[in-house]
Amino acid sequence: MDEEILQDFLIEAGEILESLSEQLVELEQRPEDYDLLNSIFRGFHTIKGGAGFLGIDAMVECCHITENLFDSLRSGKLTVDSNLMDAVLSALDEVQRMFAEVNEGEPATKADPALIERLHALESGQATAPASAPEPSLVESEAPEASQGSSTVEAAGGDASEAEFEAMLNAIAPAVSSGSAATDAAEESVATADDDLITDDEFEALLDELHGEGRISVAAESPAPVAEETPKTETTGDDEITEDEFEALLDQLHGEGKHTGAAIAAEAAPAGDKANSAVAGASNVSAMPARPKPASAPAKPKEETSVRVDTARLDDIMNMVGELVLVRNRLVRLSDKNETSEEMAKAVANLDVVTADLQSSVMKTRMQPIKKVFGRFPRVVRDLARSLEKEVNLELVGEDTDLDKNLVEALSDPLVHLVRNSVDHGIETPAVREANGKSRKGTVVLSAKQEGDHILLSITDDGAGMDADVLRNKAVEKGMMDTEAASRLSDSDAYNLIFDAGFSTKDAISDVSGRGVGMDVVKTKISQLNGALAVLSEKGQGTRIEIKVPLTLAIMPTLMVLLQQQAFALPLASVNEIFHLDLTETNVVDGQEVIIVRGRPLPLFYLKRWLVKGANPFEKVSRGHVVIVTVSNQRVALVVDHLIGQEEVVIKPLGKMLQGTAGMAGATITGDGRMALILDIGSLLKRYAA
Amino acid sequence: MSNAKQRSDDPLLQWVTFRLGTETYGIDVMFVQEVRRYTEIAPVPGADHDVLGIVNLRGSVVTVVDARVRLNHETSDITDETRIIIVEFNGEVIGLLVDQVSEVVYLRRSEIEGSPRISNDETKRFISGVCNKDDRLYILLSIEKLLGQSEADMEMDLF
Numbered sequence: 136m137d138e139e140i141l142q143d144f145l146i147e148a149g150e151i152l153e154s155l156s157e158q159l160v161e162l163e164q165r166p167e168d169y170d171l172l173n174s175i176f177r178g179f180h181t182i183k184g185g186a187g188f189l190g191i192d193a194m195v196e197c198c199h200i201t202e203n204l205f206d207s208l209r210s211g212k213l214t215v216d217s218n219l220m221d222a223v224l225s226a227l228d229e230v231q232r233m234f235a236e237v238n239e240g241e242p243a244t245k246a247d248p249a250l251i252e253r254l255h256a257l258e259s260g261q262a263t264a265p266a267s268a269p270e271p272s273l274v275e276s277e278a279p280e281a282s283q284g285s286s287t288v289e290a291a292g293g294d295a296s297e298a299e300f301e302a303m304l305n306a307i308a309p310a311v312s313s314g315s316a317a318t319d320a321a322e323e324s325v326a327t328a329d330d331d332l333i334t335d336d337e338f339e340a341l342l343d344e345l346h347g348e349g350r351i352s353v354a355a356e357s358p359a360p361v362a363e364e365t366p367k368t369e370t371t372g373d374d375e376i377t378e379d380e381f382e383a384l385l386d387q388l389h390g391e392g393k394h395t396g397a398a399i400a401a402e403a404a405p406a407g408d409k410a411n412s413a414v415a416g417a418s419n420v421s422a423m424p425a426r427p428k429p430a431s432a433p434a435k436p437k438e439e440t441s442v443r444v445d446t447a448r449l450d451d452i453m454n455m456v457g458e459l460v461l462v463r464n465r466l467v468r469l470s471d472k473n474e475t476s477e478e479m480a481k482a483v484a485n486l487d488v489v490t491a492d493l494q495s496s497v498m499k500t501r502m503q504p505i506k507k508v509f510g511r512f513p514r515v516v517r518d519l520a521r522s523l524e525k526e527v528n529l530e531l532v533g534e535d536t537d538l539d540k541n542l543v544e545a546l547s548d549p550l551v552h553l554v555r556n557s558v559d560h561g562i563e564t565p566a567v568r569e570a571n572g573k574s575r576k577g578t579v580v581l582s583a584k585q586e587g588d589h590i591l592l593s594i595t596d597d598g599a600g601m602d603a604d605v606l607r608n609k610a611v612e613k614g615m616m617d618t619e620a621a622s623r624l625s626d627s628d629a630y631n632l633i634f635d636a637g638f639s640t641k642d643a644i645s646d647v648s649g650r651g652v653g654m655d656v657v658k659t660k661i662s663q664l665n666g667a668l669a670v671l672s673e674k675g676q677g678t679r680i681e682i683k684v685p686l687t688l689a690i691m692p693t694l695m696v697l698l699q700q701q702a703f704a705l706p707l708a709s710v711n712e713i714f715h716l717d718l719t720e721t722n723v724v725d726g727q728e729v730i731i732v733r734g735r736p737l738p739l740f741y742l743k744r745w746l747v748k749g750a751n752p753f754e755k756v757s758r759g760h761v762v763i764v765t766v767s768n769q770r771v772a773l774v775v776d777h778l779i780g781q782e783e784v785v786i787k788p789l790g791k792m793l794q795g796t797a798g799m800a801g802a803t804i805t806g807d808g809r810m811a812l813i814l815d816i817g818s819l820l821k822r823y824a825a
Numbered sequence: 826m827s828n829a830k831q832r833s834d835d836p837l838l839q840w841v842t843f844r845l846g847t848e849t850y851g852i853d854v855m856f857v858q859e860v861r862r863y864t865e866i867a868p869v870p871g872a873d874h875d876v877l878g879i880v881n882l883r884g885s886v887v888t889v890v891d892a893r894v895r896l897n898h899e900t901s902d903i904t905d906e907t908r909i910i911i912v913e914f915n916g917e918v919i920g921l922l923v924d925q926v927s928e929v930v931y932l933r934r935s936e937i938e939g940s941p942r943i944s945n946d947e948t949k950r951f952i953s954g955v956c957n958k959d960d961r962l963y964i965l966l967s968i969e970k971l972l973g974q975s976e977a978d979m980e981m982d983l984f
Contacts, residue, residue: 748870789869790886793876801886804881812870
């Protein structure tokens with residue numbers, strides 16, 4: 136097995152599988168969507184083709200039967216129902232499992248025979264013509280083309296691509312036979328096909344005819360473009376047609392037939408004639424190697440303008456840009472400090488601008504639409520809703536929001552947790568919803584949008600909402616706090632309890648949720664990403680969970696501070712404000728020093744005592760710089776020696792030996808070439824302030 | 826040469842030697858990437874106490890371990906002779922702070938004695954063998970053991 140071909144297949148099939156699962160769930164919502172059916176059919180077909188080529192028989196078998204099923208669906212012999220969808224979804228799961236096995240370099244194991252049986256059963260009992268005409272009305276518009284087709288075939292000679300041609304005939308034949316006017320011509324065409332061979336070129340010409348027909352049936356409504364389009368069809372290249380294009384053409388033909396009603400088809404017929412004569416008039420049609428216009432295969436032009444790049448290479452580029460940013464910082468600082476000539480200053484300023492542009496361009500290359508993560512949710516929600524016997528409608532908003540590739544991957548798990556939670560805990564059963572005067576069907580909205588330099592994700596449900604009192608009681612019950620402390624919690628503090636480890640309000644543990652680990656993991660993960668979580672809830676109305684994450688993970692804006700000549704970087708995302716404070720004006724509450732900021736008491740900590748060896752804990756500081764930081768709704772004041780300023784830093788991971796050191800997110804190289812530690816304020820507080 | 830035959834079944838091994846106090850240690854040259862002069866090391870709060878901190882090695886962050894602490898020696902001051910030996914093991918790059926780097930010595934495998942009975946258990950973990958040559962004792966370190974585990978001394982408080 137050729138490794139390179141296999142890799143190509145894995146990449147392509149992986150992408151198809153991803154979109155398939157999304158499309159299948161979509162199909163359940165819109166079972167009548169013909170384009171969608173076609174697209175799914177094509178997806179399975181492409182995977183089957185690739186798998187067949189690589190000899191992955193198990194995958195071929197599974198795809199083949201599913202493909203047949205969709206063929207029946209799109210020809211209208213079967214209709215979409217949830218029973219059928221269950222079977223198809225499990226077929227997709229099987230294919231995905233095999234895909235994973237092949238990816239691991241293992242041979243794919245056979246699909247569950249019971250499933251294959253079930254798929255066969257669903258498909259059988261139907262007349263199994265591979266592809267029949269979608270609607271009789273199409274006949275009229277196809278008639279002239281069929282006769283044209285026959286003349287092409289007559290002129291034939293040389294090599295054939297018979298399989299493709301036959302598939303083509305299958306597509307035409309039923310349409311023709313059910314028609315009346317064109318029967319003779321069609322029979323002629325079928326007859327000649329049986330004993331004559333045709334060349335690829337002629338076949339293409341034939342395809343073009345068909346294609347032209349399809350377009351014209353739309354264009355007929357406004358006849359002007361017809362003349363313009365036909366010549367174009369003639370003059371383009373002479374490549375061999377690929378299977379995909381062929382599929383696309385067929386699909387388009389069918390699709391067109393579906394959409395253009397009888398009235399348009401009637402109109403289309405004369406227009407089609409005109410076009411045909413135009414083509415014929417140009418020269419001998421069969422000898423004219425023509426190619427469909429790019430518009431006919433929407434997937435095509437995209438491929439030509441984009442390049443697949445190994446993500447490792449992108450990471451390399453990103454690292455190098457990061458280095459460049461550091462050098463830039465250093466130069467900027469040097470030129471600020473020393474008296475440099477005007478030219479030098481100009482050059483540095485120029486470098487500054489170019490580097491910033493380069494950095495943002497490179498960052499953009501790593502951006503991916505969040506659709507990649509969102510795409511799995513329709514399936515997740517559907518399966519979950521079915522197993523919980525709830526009715527849930529998932530709405531996705533802002534799927535095209537771009538964010539850093541690493542972030543897309545990192546957000547996937549937390550979002551799954553949150554969405555599952557919304558469906559499981561949030562949305563009530565249909566009966567309860569009706570009793571509360573809501574619609575039977577609950578709604579979960581998953582949205583993403585960019586806000587300045589961060590991304591705001593939210594999961595909103597219109598379910599039961601959270602009851603702050605229940606949460607408070609639960610906290611007491613679990614021994615997390617005493618009754619008094621619990622009663623002092625504000626509602627929003629109470630909601631945040633759900634992110635604490637071991638906290639679950641579900642009395643029974645299900646396989647869905649209720650173990651009280653999920654939300655804890657979510658919180659940890661989000662704070663690792665320098666993100667923030669917020670919960671808004673109203674009892675009876677629903678819950679909204681908001682996640683804020685930075686646009687990228689590779690470069691982070693920070694606030695540089697000095698503690699006894701050592702530089703530390705505080706993630707700017709968690710810094711709220713900075714001010715100079717008279718430190719003699721502090722109060723002590725419960726043994727903890729606090730300062731009052733705008734009427735709110737904040738615990739005050741001296742970073743130096745935590746982070747600098749040998750710092751005197753009882754050192755009296757009369758005035759100091761105070762940085763107010765917020766981490767997961769905990770707001771504290773930190774005293775530092777000096778503020779250096781804002782600096783964009785490249786995060787360098789710490790070596791294995793230092794990984795997991797409390798409070799340290801990584802290191803970076805400062806503008807003056809020294810090392811600075813990047814603080815992870817969340818774990819810092821956990822380690823030192825507890 | 827006459828010992829050509831001997832060479833094949835008794836390979837000549839190269840060791841980078843360095844000094845800690847009065848003793849001479851050796852590291853297999855295959856693991857040594859480079860030797861650097863002492864540069865300022867940024868301490869990492871909360872790290873194990875034998876980890877001195879991190880340095881900037883051409884843009885990447887390298888953890889520096891104090892060999893004296895690891896090998897139970899008295900700490901001494903940084904001098905002109907102090908070096909950081911950059912070793913790479915299993916893709917992980919680590920710096921070892923030593924008092925002085927001397928030379929590369931060639932030792933035959935047959936010259937190296939196995940398990941030594943010279944020091945306490947704490948240090949013996951890191952030693953793969955000893956060699957007595959030209960009236961000098963070389964203590965040969967096992968990089969796997971030296972870097973594989975760190976002392977679980979997490980509870981050392983900074984206050």
